[in-house]
Each structure stands twice: as C-alpha cells, then as structure tokens.
Amino acid sequence: MATHGARGRSGGRPTLEEVAARAGVGRGTVSRVINGSPRVSDATRAAVEAAVAELGYVPNTAARALAANRTDAIALVVPEPETRFFAEPYFSDMLKGVGAALSDTEMQLLLIFAGSDRERARLAQYLAAHRVDGVLLVSVHADDPLPDLLAQLEIPAVISGPRSSAETLPSVDSDNYGGARQAVEHLLSRGRTRVAHITGRLDVYGAQRRVDGYREAMSDAGLGADEGMIEAGDFTEEGGHRAMAALLERHPDIDAVFAASDVTAAGARRALRDAGRRIPEDVALVGYDDSAIARHMEPPLTSVRQPIEEMGRRMIDLLLTEVADRRPLASRGLERRQMVLATELVSRSSS
Amino acid sequence: MATHGARGRSGGRPTLEEVAARAGVGRGTVSRVINGSPRVSDATRAAVEAAVAELGYVPNTAARALAANRTDAIALVVPEPETRFFAEPYFSDMLKGVGAALSDTEMQLLLIFAGSDRERARLAQYLAAHRVDGVLLVSVHADDPLPDLLAQLEIPAVISGPRSSAETLPSVDSDNYGGARQAVEHLLSRGRTRVAHITGRLDVYGAQRRVDGYREAMSDAGLGADEGMIEAGDFTEEGGHRAMAALLERHPDIDAVFAASDVTAAGARRALRDAGRRIPEDVALVGYDDSAIARHMEPPLTSVRQPIEEMGRRMIDLLLTEVADRRPLASRGLERRQMVLATELVSRSSS
C-alpha cells in the first residue's frame, strides 16, 4: 500500500479541500454546496459546482460517514434462507418497490439474508457496528429477537407484517383480514356453502388475521364456525397438499377452499386432483398473493392481490422519516405509524 | 444531532482508545490485535481481547475505511433488471456460492442491479466514489462499457462469462463448448441424426461457444453443418417458442433439439406440443442449466448442469486475490486468471 503521505495530493481522487482551492472558497462552503444547503449565494454555488465538475470530485463516503455519524445506507433484512427469497415473488416485488422509492435518494440499499444461525450472528455484529442507518424487516415471526436488538441499538426500523396487534414498530401491511373476507365472500357469492380454509404459518400474524377474516365472513353469512373446516398449512406446497388431503378425509363434501397462499393452493390443487375432484366444478379454489403461480396454474387461480410493491414504497417512506427524525430527536410518538393497504380480488377460472 | 463534543466519551459506543485504556496498552497494540497481526505477545493479546469483550467493542467501519482507504465490501453487479435476476435460477445459485465463499470473511457483499440507464448512471457514480474494493460482474454483454470503467478506476473485477476469447479481466466460466458437445453427443448416441440447435443471445460469448460445440460435435459425427438447423433464440421462453416454430417449418423431420437454456427449451417444448410432436418419441429435447424448470417440466428435461455455485465461489477467490494483490502492487500479470469449470449432463426422460 502506498505510504500515507505519498497518497492524496498528487494523482489520487480530488478532495473537498482541492475543490475549495479551485473555486476560491473555503471548505465549509463547498460542503454546503455538496449537501444542498440553502445558505449559499448563487454565484458561489455556481463557482463550486464548476470546480466540482472540472475536477470530477466525488465525496468520500467513509469520511462523511465518520464525521457525520451516519452511513446513508439501509438494509432490507430477510430472516429466511436465500432459497425462499428467490422462490417467492413476494420478495422480488417488495424489492422492486423499495428500489423505486430509493432511486431518487442518496440512500444505498443492502440486502441481507439471515436464514441460518450463523448468518444471524453475523447480522447482529453488523448491526452492532451501526453500518446502516435503518432497517427494513420483512416476514418476521412472532418470537424473533431481531426487533428487540434493533430497539436496543436504537436503529430505526420498519416492519412489513406486524408481529401482533400490539406491534410497537412502525409497520406497513396489507389488509389480511379484509383480503380473507373478500376471498370467502366471493366464494359464497358463487353459491358455495361448504368453504374450507387452509391457513398459513400461524406464528405469522398475517396468517392469523386471514383466519379471522375467514371465520367472520362465514359466520356473518350464517354459516356456523365449523372448526373442522380449518386446517393448518405452512405456506408451502407440501403443507397445502397435506392439509387438503386431511380436509377431504374429514369433509368429503367440501365445495370450496380458501388457501392462505398461492403456493398452498397449488398443493391443495394437487390433492384435489388426486382425489378426483374437478376445479372449479366440484371444488372452487382461491389463493392469496396473486403471484405468477396463480396465473400459470391450471386452471388459472383466483387470488387475493396484495399491493406489495406499494408496500415496499411505503416502508421506505416511513423508514426515511424515522431516520430523519432521529437527528433533531423530534416529538416522535403517537402519530400513526401503522399503515394498512387494501387488497384486491383477482377473479380467474378456479372459482 | 448531538453536538460534536458531547457525543463519544460518555454513553456512546466504545472506541479503540477506550479499549486501549482498559487493557492498559496503547492504541497501536489494540489495532494489531483487532486486525490479527502476529506481532503481539500472547499475554497482551489476551488482555486486549478481554477488554474488547467487557466493553462490547465493535470497530467503527467508517473510521477504518477512511484511514486504511478500503471498504471491506465488494459488489455483485447484475446488468439486468431485477425481474430477470429473480426469474433465473442462475443468479440465485451464483449468489449462494458467493455468499458461502464470503461467509468466513470480513467482506460485505452488495447486490447491485443496473438494468436501466438510470441505474447504470447511479452505478457509475457509486464506483467512482470507490465504495467497494472489488466487483463481481455477471452476464456482461460484449459491448458493455462497465469493464472499461472499472479498469479506468482501477477497481479489481472478476467476470463470470468472458466477453470474448481475448478477455483481459480475470474470469470464471463453465465449459460452454464442452457442455454443448456433451448435449449433442448424448442425442447422437440415442440414435438421433437430425439435431437442431436453438441458440442463446449471440452477443453473449458463452452462447457462441455453445453454437461452436454444437457445430463441431455434428461435423465430427459426419453430420454436415446444415446452418438451417440453427435458429437464434435469446434465452427467453418466448424466443424458444418462436425459434422452434421456425425450425419445424423449415425442417419438419427434426428428431432432436438442443436448446441453449432450460427456459428456451420450455418454449421449444410448447411449440413442439402445438405441432403435435411427442417428447421424446418424436423429438428428443435437451436444455442447458439444469434449473428447477428442467426437473419440473413434463417430461422432465435432460439438461447440461453448470457448477454455478462453484463458479461463484471461485470468482470470490479470484477477486479476493486481486484485492489483496492491489496493496503490495505485486508482480501481477501472466498467471492464469481465466478459469473454466467442467459441466455435467443430467439425463432425464426428454431424450
């Protein structure tokens, strides 16, 4: 490595100081221009901008981070193995929204997977080093220690699905309860009466809310709550298959199924086929997520669409607010920092 | 924001200096321990490590980056829109290998998409700010300006597929030529004689090499080079469908197809079905990549497997070497920095 003194000065990247000299102003002024402070005269600003352009000046991020005690980076933390991340369109949509919201910002987005214990330990170290200004948390389970760690480190965070109705972190979610109702009411409006539900992982709050929506839509329609019509799945295809098989065994006369995810619905479909049931003639099927799977299934799957991209965008908005508030220790608190977005039923031929 | 003087000292994160005081040694010694220098006595090392543990010291990355002029981060740059990244298992496998190779390192991996012009401009700015120590380039087209930019900025880089036979950057690739030969020879050994080829995007060097492999395997078998049996695809399903339809029109007697990717093969399969051809009875089909698609196709698709995870791992090895070499300006140069890994044919019922 080059010796300390020999670096800089000649050849290397230009520094703030050099820009200042070139523009004939002081360091402070250049810094103000770079950071868009309004307290600079137009003439000075122009001179500085010219010097910046001539020298091809690019601020040194490390120096800025050190002096200002911020990193201009936020992390999207996915407490799942890579595999699931890529398998589920949920994440890629979310990423798209997040990317879009960030694209006219100086913020850098980091994608961090924390599926294994080892990765989680690494993440903890990473956060302890305050290498990001804020964290976006997706798909967090009820007992995850991550939110507490973040709170303790005083790192702003926004969570996608609240962990419970008493979530303390700012959150953005879709209306799981309402979405489930939409699905069930749709099936009922089609004349179905024996509607079963395959749930998601029940340690995910959103999955519980879908169960709530199912239950209440059924009882509102005067169709008592037969708990035998509810079977636990886990958001996987295999789980959907298993659950559907169990349901058919208990209630061979089922005429409709609301599955908590499209992948689950795909598993259910397989079990229905195995049992010789036709879709939708014998059994109508509705999924959740409106993913690519839904469109390509045979028959195409009716599904509840969540505005995932939009959720990503809103999460960024919330997080950036949190990060900015951090500085003047604002009167934070009771403003509504929980956001719920509406879902939409996409009707296809499976129902 | 807290005033400058008031930060640190009390309450905040412990600094090197505080650890030094606690351990009763100098700053330099703590730094040496943190960085694993051998020039520290065992007793001193133990004392420092104890102090680090007691204080919960975590080095300040920004300060380190500023002082040492390195970032301890590398970027995986994907010059494609997010969509393709998620659609193709290639990338997720690569990411897995890269992640594995990096997991026992201090290096942080950044994932950067540069599909749009806007994103590319952002990336250029990012690289100009030297925010990463090195770059991993995947799926680069022949005319991409990125490699030149990296060279100009003197940022070490490793490329996955070479851009041409004269690639100057260190690269890791699978044996596209050999893989294509494997595929064709497999088809020939099954008694097929009218073997067509649907290519990938021909501005990708690897796709060209597959064509070469196809051509030479055919002519080595004494089956002249009928250029009409080659049709250009573009790695997409739609392209595969179109190409297959064109081939069938020209040569209705085709009895085998080697497609340059599994996705392409999926498109070809659809066109074959449309034309009433049975697979493999009428036409045998071989793909490339051995992705999930291959396993789930009907019938399951014979495919050429590239050791993508392994490639990711090797790329990291090469890149870390480059990054390290940078420091003592080593005798770089003629050592072999192009790496080619063998492929493997996975035989299934489509052929």
Add this chain to the structure above:
DNA sequence: AGGTAGCGTGGGAGCGCTCCCACCGGTGAT
C-alpha cells in the same frame, strides 16, 4: 448616528481508525 439583526462565509476541531517511526529491553554475534 449608533445599534442589531442576519446572511454568507472561512476555518478550527474533531470523528475513530491505520500506518509508521521511534523506542525499549533482551538476544546472539563479535
């Protein structure tokens, strides 16, 4: 006229680390 805002500005101090030089004491060679 003197007083007093307030804008636009320059530059000192400091962020927490790495690098390097100087220094210490104990070896082994002379």
Add this chain to the structure above:
DNA sequence: ATCACCGGTGGGAGCGCTCCCACGCTACCT
C-alpha cells in the same frame, strides 16, 4: 564487554469530511 538486531510496544500524524463558532458585511431599525 560492545554492538547490531529484532520482537513487542506506544503514540503522532493524518485520512477527508461535517459541524459549529466567529467574523465581516449589508440592511434595517430606533
């Protein structure tokens, strides 16, 4: 005994920036 040497160590200088205080100046008050 003298000296060069070397492993082990302390701490100064500096990385490039932000923050803030202080300063000059103009414009407006009384």
